[in-house]
Amino acid sequence: MSKQAGTRSKVSFGVYMKKYWQLYAMLALPLIYLLVFKYAPMIYVQIAFKKYSLVESVWKLPIAANHGWEYFIKAFQNNDFKYALRNTLTLNLLDLIFGFPAPIIFALILNELCFQRYKKVVQTIAYMPHFLSWVIIYSLALQLLAPNDGLVNMVIAKLGGTAIPFLNDEAHWIGSYIGFGIWQNFGWGSIVYLASIAGINPELYEAAAVDGAGRFRKMWHITLPGIKPTIVVLLIMSLGNILGGGFDRPFAFQNNLVMKVADVIATYVYRVGIKGLQFSLTTAVGLFQSVVGVFFLLMANFISRRLGERGIW
Amino acid sequence: MKVKSRADKAWDMVFVIFCFIVSLMCIIPMLNLLAKSLSGTDFLVRNEVYLLPKGLNFKAYSTVLKDPKYIRAFVWTVFLTIVCTIASLTMTTLCAYPLIFEHLKGRKAINVFITITMFFNAGTIPNYLLMQKLHLLSNPLVLIIPGVMSVYNMIIMRSFFYGIPDSLRESAEIDGASLFRILINIYLPLSKPVMATLALFYAVGRWNGYSDALMYMRNDKYYTLQLLLYNIINNINQVEVATQEGFSAPGLSASLKAAIVMFSTIPILCIYPFLQKYFIHGVTLGAVKE
Numbered sequence: 001m002s003k004q005a006g007t008r009s010k011v012s013f014g015v016y017m018k019k020y021w022q023l024y025a026m027l028a029l030p031l032i033y034l035l036v037f038k039y040a041p042m043i044y045v046q047i048a049f050k051k052y053s054l055v056e057s058v059w060k061l062p063i064a065a066n067h068g069w070e071y072f073i074k075a076f077q078n079n080d081f082k083y084a085l086r087n088t089l090t091l092n093l094l095d096l097i098f099g100f101p102a103p104i105i106f107a108l109i110l111n112e113l114c115f116q117r118y119k120k121v122v123q124t125i126a127y128m129p130h131f132l133s134w135v136i137i138y139s140l141a142l143q144l145l146a147p148n149d150g151l152v153n154m155v156i157a158k159l160g161g162t163a164i165p166f167l168n169d170e171a172h173w174i175g176s177y178i179g180f181g182i183w184q185n186f187g188w189g190s191i192v193y194l195a196s197i198a199g200i201n202p203e204l205y206e207a208a209a210v211d212g213a214g215r216f217r218k219m220w221h222i223t224l225p226g227i228k229p230t231i232v233v234l235l236i237m238s239l240g241n242i243l244g245g246g247f248d249r250p251f252a253f254q255n256n257l258v259m260k261v262a263d264v265i266a267t268y269v270y271r272v273g274i275k276g277l278q279f280s281l282t283t284a285v286g287l288f289q290s291v292v293g294v295f296f297l298l299m300a301n302f303i304s305r306r307l308g309e310r311g312i313w
Numbered sequence: 314m315k316v317k318s319r320a321d322k323a324w325d326m327v328f329v330i331f332c333f334i335v336s337l338m339c340i341i342p343m344l345n346l347l348a349k350s351l352s353g354t355d356f357l358v359r360n361e362v363y364l365l366p367k368g369l370n371f372k373a374y375s376t377v378l379k380d381p382k383y384i385r386a387f388v389w390t391v392f393l394t395i396v397c398t399i400a401s402l403t404m405t406t407l408c409a410y411p412l413i414f415e416h417l418k419g420r421k422a423i424n425v426f427i428t429i430t431m432f433f434n435a436g437t438i439p440n441y442l443l444m445q446k447l448h449l450l451s452n453p454l455v456l457i458i459p460g461v462m463s464v465y466n467m468i469i470m471r472s473f474f475y476g477i478p479d480s481l482r483e484s485a486e487i488d489g490a491s492l493f494r495i496l497i498n499i500y501l502p503l504s505k506p507v508m509a510t511l512a513l514f515y516a517v518g519r520w521n522g523y524s525d526a527l528m529y530m531r532n533d534k535y536y537t538l539q540l541l542l543y544n545i546i547n548n549i550n551q552v553e554v555a556t557q558e559g560f561s562a563p564g565l566s567a568s569l570k571a572a573i574v575m576f577s578t579i580p581i582l583c584i585y586p587f588l589q590k591y592f593i594h595g596v597t598l599g600a601v602k603e
Contacts, residue, residue, distance in 0.1 A: 016418070020334030022493045023411035027423065030408035030462055037443070037459050038430040044439035056444075093389045106335070124586050125336040126342075131581045135543045140342040142546070143349060149567065151345045154360050176535045183338070188596075195597040215324060247437075247524045252543065266437070273438045274528055288434025294432055 007309050024306060048072070049286035064280065071284035084268035087261055091250070092242045094178050100238055102182045103189030104231065108219060110190065126187025134252040141167065141180055143255070173258040181249070192234070193227055200226035236304050240297030243289055265289050318489050343578075348375065350571035357567050373572035383541065384572065391580075395517045397457055401515040402508060404462040409470040410496050431464050437528070444529050455529040456537065460518070472598045473507035474500060487532040510595030513588050520581060538577050545573060 043058060049068035050061035064070035075081045083302070106126070113119040144151045145166035153163040168174045204222045205241060213221065247266040254262045263271075274281030317325075344364045349357065353368020361367055377383055411417060412424065440459070449455040477500060485495050501508075524538035530536065536544075543549075585592075 019492070020414070022491060023414060023417055026407040026493070026496075027411045030404050030467075031423070031426070033404065033458075033462055034427065034430055034464075036447075037440075038435075041435035041439035041443045042433075044442045045435055047438075047442075054513050109328050109331060112325070113332060114325060115329070118329065118332070122332045122336050124589060125339050126590070127585065128339055128582065130520075131517055131585050132578060133523065133542075135523060135539045135546065136521075136574055136578055139542070139546045139570065140346060141344055143571065146341055149343075149357070149360050151363060154363070157360075186335075187339070191593050191596045195593070215321065247440060248522070251524070251527075269437045269526065273397055279438050279442070283436060283438040286438055290434055290436060297432065 045283060045287055047280050048287045050280065052280040052283075059311070071281045073289070074281055075285050078281075080263065081265075081268060081271070083260060084263045084265045088243060088245060088264040088266075090261075091174070091177065092245055095181055096238050096242070098178055099182050099185060100235065102186040104193055105229075106186050107190040107193035107197060107227075108223060110194065111223065112215065112219075118143065123187070126190070128187070129184045130188035132184070134248040137180055137184060138252040141176060145176060167253075167255065168257045170258050170261045173253075174261055177250075177253050177262070180253075192230060196227040196230040197223055210280065232304055236297075236300040239300040240293065242296055244293050327467050346571050350568055352568060359406050373568040374576075376569060377572050377576060383576075385534070386536055386538045386541040387576070389535065390520065393456055393537065394516050397461070397519040398512050398516045400461050401463075401466075402512060405470050405511060405584065406496070406501075408462065410500060412471055413474045414492075423590055425529060427464055427467070441528060450529055451531040451535075453535045456519075456525060456535065459529075460522075460525065463515075463518075466514055468584050469595055469598045470504075470507055470511060473504060473595075477503055506591045506594055507598070509588055509591040513585065513592055514595070515575060517581060517585075542573060542577055545570065 042054070047058055047061065048071060049064055051064050052061060066073060110119055110123065132140070142150070145153070145170065147153055147163045147165055150166070151167070156163060161226070164172060166172045167252075169268050200222065200231045205218055208222055243265070245264060245266060247270065247307070250262060250264045251267050256268065269286055272278050320368060335353070341364065345362075346366055348362050348366045351366035351369055351371065351375050352362045353370055356367040358363050414420070444450050444455055444459070449458070481487075481499055482495055485499055504582075521539060523537060523543055526535075526537045526540040527543075530540070
């Protein structure tokens with residue numbers, strides 16, 4: 001390797017290009033794609049600080065009031081945005097508390113199954129929800145949880161109970177939302193942990209067995225420490241994403257009765273920005289979300305390194 | 314192999330039963346849906362359908378198959394998924410392959426350029442304004458181009474390429490093969506597992522995604538299946554044939570909705586189990602750092 005690196009510096013530009021031009025030609029299309037669809041939109045970020053108008057070019061727009069911060073101030077005076085911000089944090093935090101451990105627990109239990117065929121069937125079934133779209137999952141939720149003709153409430157009615165408004169009452173809605181989040185991800189999320197468990201040195205288990213360690217002691221003292229690096233990396237990413245989150249899931253689950261707890265930043269931006277045409281305000285909101293998101297990610301990474309774990313970079 | 318104690322065997326049973334219950338919880342919603350789609354109207358109205366169909370009939374399915382809007386969205390989404398998957402795999406390969414060459418000048422800068430896009434996103438509105446500027450709003454291409462490459466998937470592919478021994482490439486280079494030839498003749502034939510995984514990821518992403526169609530597509534000729542589904546579930550759209558033929562009974566509309574959801578799910582449910590051994594490997598490549 002190093003020998004080649006030594007000869008490389010003597011190679012003239014012409015000879016180098018004769019060999020490598022094809023690689024640059026290949027890279028051209030993807031890099032242009034990133035430039036146009038990931039970098040070019042950043043030009044429009046400036047309208048967060050400017051008074052947007054449809055006719056004027058973005059460069060010529062007048063600066064907004066309060067030295068350009070008008071829309072940020074407006075956002076934080078706006079109750080809908082405050083709800084959206086609160087809900088984004090709450091729902092992500094609940095996902096983290098309940099949704100994050102689920103795949104780990106599932107992987108640990110799968111690892112204890114001794115019938116390999118059975119284990120494979122369970123895995124295939126558990127991966128299934130990941131392949132359903134959120135629209136479909138919501139329609140499944142409706143079929144299951146609707147107050148009159150949902151399966152669960154039909155069973156409750158049959159047993160003599162009163163129907164539970166799973167999707168129409170604020171507290172119940174949060175439970176259903178988090179529950180279906182776990183349902184969608186526990187199997188898929190376990191793949192990484194299973195791979196990580198498979199990488200643990202089997203001699204450790206043998207040694208522990210010789211020392212008389214039982215099933216749960218092995219789990220606690222060998223398996224869990226073995227997958228700890230994976231857990232930490234995924235935890236950092238989740239923490240970094242605490243203010244993020246997709247659009248598809250909350251938007252599919254929302255209904256008018258629960259908007260107060262269901263509206264998150266992504267859906268707020270869609271409703272007020274694209275539907276309501278308040279471009280400057282919602283760009284400001286989006287910028288706030290991006291910047292705070294990057295900050296969270298850096299923080300989480302920094303803390304994990306401080307604690308002696310490897311970070312994500 | 315040591316003999317298991319009784320407590321150990323009991324725990325084995327507990328785990329087996331636990332996994333059985335978990336599997337049931339994954340399947341029951343689908344079973345319920347299937348039962349509803351196949352049941353007679355009367356039974357549905359009387360809330361008598363649980364996990365098995367009652368008054369078995371295929372009326373809901375035949376009604377859906379006669380609905381021009383639904384068929385149109387289905388065919389369009391199938392076409393879109395195929396085109397997107399091919400385009401995405403091509404772009405991802407073109408990006409991942411050159412980056413494994415250590416002597417490529419500017420490789421570091423290119424890597425930084427790519428990584429930044431993973432951490433900072435301009436946001437919904439700037440993206441929307443860009444689509445407007447590029448005249449892509451309501452243009453069918455808007456459902457293909459903006460999401461054509463995922464940097465995350467590119468990194469998975471690059472990790473896979475790194476796993477292919479350099480010696481294969483170097484001996485081909487000595488034989489005078491061009492770098493493009495090496496990609497076609499050596500790398501691609503060895504990369505079937507990662508290609509299958511990423512094809513699945515891209516195809517599922519396109520099939521299931523609806524937010525781009527919701528935001529950028531005003532022309533309902535090009536609505537994707539999931540967007541149409543969203544509208545039907547939320548009663549924004551009616552199933553045309555059903556309304557034309559005067560079916561407004563709540564029972565039928567329930568079985569119709571169930572049949573539509575079933576239809577929209579089946580293609581992916583038929584494919585993913587066969588790709589299981591591939592995508593498990595792919596997910597691992599993406600998440601576990603070497």
